Amino acid sequence: MAYWLFxxxxxxxxxxxxxxxxxxGEEWNGVRNYQARNNMRAMKLGDQGFFYHSRSxxxxxxxxxxxxxxxxxxxxxxxxxxxxxxxxVKPLKRAVTLEQIKQDDRLKDMVLLKNSRLSVQPVTAxxxxxxxxxxxx
DNA sequence: GCCAACGTTGGC
DNA sequence: GCCAACGTTGGC
Numbered sequence: 142m143a144y145w146l147f148x149x150x151x152x153x154x155x156x157x158x159x160x161x162x163x164x165x166g167e168e169w170n171g172v173r174n175y176q177a178r179n180n181m182r183a184m185k186l187g188d189q190g191f192f193y194h195s196r197s198x199x200x201x202x203x204x205x206x207x208x209x210x211x212x213x214x215x216x217x218x219x220x221x222x223x224x225x226x227x228x229x230v231k232p233l234k235r236a237v238t239l240e241q242i243k244q245d246d247r248l249k250d251m252v253l254l255k256n257s258r259l260s261v262q263p264v265t266a267x268x269x270x271x272x273x274x275x276x277x278x
Numbered sequence: 279g280c281c282a283a284c285g286t287t288g289g290c
Numbered sequence: 291g292c293c294a295a296c297g298t299t300g301g302c
Contacts, residue, residue: 150300173298174285196300239301258284258299 144264145180145190146253147205147227156192156202159229166208166228169261170216177261181225182211190227191264191272193253200236201272205229234277247271 147169149155159167172178184207192203209226242248248271252262264272 148300176285199301256284257301260299 143183143185143188144266144269145184145188146193146201146262146264147190148193148195148260148262150196151194151198152196155194155198156229156232159192159203159205159227160232162228164208164228166205166226168215168224169227170214170224172214172224172260173222174260176259178221178223180261180263182223184210184225186210189230189269191269192229195260198236199239201233201238201242201276202236203229203232204278231278233273235275237272237275241275242272245271245275 188207191201193201205227208228211223214222214224
């Protein structure tokens with residue numbers, strides 16, 4: 142079981158949108174970056190991910206689960222771009238802010254800090270546990 | 279809204 | 291295959 146982090150601008154696709162899709166989930170489409178795509182191709186059913194609000198919010202707000210493995214992105218005919226489906230699992234009791242993450246020495250190697258522009262990122266098991274703790278889960 | 283950092287494109 | 295120019299992302 143692997144862990145991931147999905148970034149989205151809440152104005153475009155936020156946690157509330159994700160929750161509204163229920164257990165069927167929704168395609169995480171529109172990714173046009175090879176690294177992010179490769180991460181999605183590596184995802185397995187049941188892998189979990191954090192849902193992060195970028196640009197405004199700047200915090201991890203919830204947990205999602207992969208409910209369909211990599212398949213072509215329905216928003217383009219370009220065969221290069223694949224995506225997975227994700228569904229909301231539960232919100233964090235307390236959102237974990239970027240500020241908190243930056244101040245926690247145990248999280249200093251997170252991809253979120255090292256490569257802030259990558260929109261779909263791997264998260265280590267240790268990082269996952271620490272953030273769940275901070276989030277009151 | 280600004281702009282630094284990064285990824286992609288395309289001319290050579 | 292290099293690298294300048296350009297476009298996009300995302301923190302501030």
